[in-house]
Amino acid sequence: MLTVKNVSGGYHGVSIIENVSFHVKAGELFGILGPNGSGKTTLLKLISGVLPLKEGTIMLDGLPLSSYSPKKLAQKVSVLPQMTAQAFDYTVKETVSLGRYPFQKGLFKQWTQQDEEIVQEVMKQTNIFHLAQKSMHEISGGEKQRVFLAQALAQQPKVLLLDEPTNHLDISHQKNLLDQLKWWSKKFGLTVVSIFHDLNLASLYCDQILLLSNGKVKALDQPNHVLEEEVIKQVYEATIKKQPHPELPRPQLMLSSIEQKEHEWFIQRKDIKITNEIISYCAPIPLKTLSSAVIGAGFGWYTTFINRHVPKDYHCDDVQAEMEQFLLKHGFHPKETVGMMTAAKLEDVAIREMNEGNASIVVVVTAGVSNAVDVSKSFKHEVLFHPGTINTWILINGTLSDEAYIQAIMTATEAKTKAMHDENIIDNVTKTIATGTSTDSILVAAIQQGEIIPYAGPITTLGKIIGKGVYECTKEAIQTYKKRWDFHD
Numbered sequence: 001m002l003t004v005k006n007v008s009g010g011y012h013g014v015s016i017i018e019n020v021s022f023h024v025k026a027g028e029l030f031g032i033l034g035p036n037g038s039g040k041t042t043l044l045k046l047i048s049g050v051l052p053l054k055e056g057t058i059m060l061d062g063l064p065l066s067s068y069s070p071k072k073l074a075q076k077v078s079v080l081p082q083m084t085a086q087a088f089d090y091t092v093k094e095t096v097s098l099g100r101y102p103f104q105k106g107l108f109k110q111w112t113q114q115d116e117e118i119v120q121e122v123m124k125q126t127n128i129f130h131l132a133q134k135s136m137h138e139i140s141g142g143e144k145q146r147v148f149l150a151q152a153l154a155q156q157p158k159v160l161l162l163d164e165p166t167n168h169l170d171i172s173h174q175k176n177l178l179d180q181l182k183w184w185s186k187k188f189g190l191t192v193v194s195i196f197h198d199l200n201l202a203s204l205y206c207d208q209i210l211l212l213s214n215g216k217v218k219a220l221d222q223p224n225h226v227l228e229e230e231v232i233k234q235v236y237e238a239t240i241k242k243q244p245h246p247e248l249p250r251p252q253l254m255l256s257s258i259e260q261k262e263h264e265w266f267i268q269r270k271d272i273k274i275t276n277e278i279i280s281y282c283a284p285i286p287l288k289t290l291s292s293a294v295i296g297a298g299f300g301w302y303t304t305f306i307n308r309h310v311p312k313d314y315h316c317d318d319v320q321a322e323m324e325q326f327l328l329k330h331g332f333h334p335k336e337t338v339g340m341m342t343a344a345k346l347e348d349v350a351i352r353e354m355n356e357g358n359a360s361i362v363v364v365v366t367a368g369v370s371n372a373v374d375v376s377k378s379f380k381h382e383v384l385f386h387p388g389t390i391n392t393w394i395l396i397n398g399t400l401s402d403e404a405y406i407q408a409i410m411t412a413t414e415a416k417t418k419a420m421h422d423e424n425i426i427d428n429v430t431k432t433i434a435t436g437t438s439t440d441s442i443l444v445a446a447i448q449q450g451e452i453i454p455y456a457g458p459i460t461t462l463g464k465i466i467g468k469g470v471y472e473c474t475k476e477a478i479q480t481y482k483k484r485w486d487f488h489d
């Protein structure tokens, strides 16, 4: 639909845009990104024919841009400019109707039934129908933005050029507008070329992204390939972290390296509090945590860690809601807390503080093994929920990479399984040695201060103390459990 080839151009004979090339297919949403002054608006002006090309060619629907008369071009391309103050006191409907101008014929510009129907339709689509008779001076910035979009769409263009369309819009109207653009491009094959300042919105909605730097192409590809930490750092001079979107295969970027005060404080064994009802640990700063807990599962930042005793016959339809109520009743904030449950007696907990090199950890394990399972034969078990039976905490003084978090979980799981083996814990259904229990839970929490610890596999400095700490704690907790219940192998 739109091919830009080796295009250069700018103002007063000076090129701002230099040697830019790209191709946008019909129905695609194409994003132009770049820092302030990188030439995004200038490029849009070259594409819309407002500025002449100094070099290169632009092909629109198979024909050079230069071969279109202004009116013919307006029937193909419409432009939604950055919002500016309005001189005339038009109504909303009159403003939208201006979009039909390129289609009106003859000296007296007849307003046809078709013009009327199109204007009505785009006003409905952009959710401004109820504002039709209002003056443009009486509506909000976000509503104006939708009116100008309706005007651009009333032109029934093949290509829509937008300069920061989500400027002035709140988060829900940003989403609505971009959803609508996606819908129009899918339904009518509308090609959308849009400038974005918000990298995350561009990532969510664009099929392709062109990243400009000083008027030149820095990157041109699908969002996941363009939005790279190193590229963004070079172009925007900002340090960011790239993360996957939690629900979509699109990257999202977070600003990082924001100045934070380092705290002179460490996780220590003595700060773990134990009662009959809960084991708790409260940190003065949030710890980055990866867990499979009832409350606070996945990655997150939490200050409070709770292992709660529940009776063996504990049953509840909404375990999370019940746990939240419990936390609130005991003065803990559910949004700040990782919460686990266990039927094990909490005074039987095993705790170790361990150091190796510059890594130090506290391991906390509660264990009950009546639901022991040999995972290699677990298909022989019925699906039943019992409160978590081996709960493992690994609290770490250090900064872990994501890789190290996952390796820490693997190392700890292997250590637990080895302890089950050495304690000869048998799966009652299969009569083979168990590898864990049916509802074990784990958390790895780190203060994320100090030197980065990249790995936590079995023979790394951190992995060695996790392996030893979890093995010894699990073994000790199982032995106490056996003594308490006169448990026989």
Ligand SMILES: Nc1ncnc2c1ncn2[C@@H]1O[C@H](COP(=O)(O)OP(=O)(O)OP(=O)(O)O)[C@@H](O)[C@H]1O
Pocket (backbone or CB within 6 Å): 011, 016, 034, 035, 036, 037, 038, 039, 040, 041, 042, 043
């Ligand atoms: N009318 C003009 N005459 C001369 N130079 C201009 C004109 N408009 C813009 N420029 C210059 O062209 C360069 C690119 O400006 P442009 O508006 O295209 O950048 P942009 O990427 O859209 O920036 P922003 O993100 O701030 O909107 C800037 O150095 C700017 O000063």
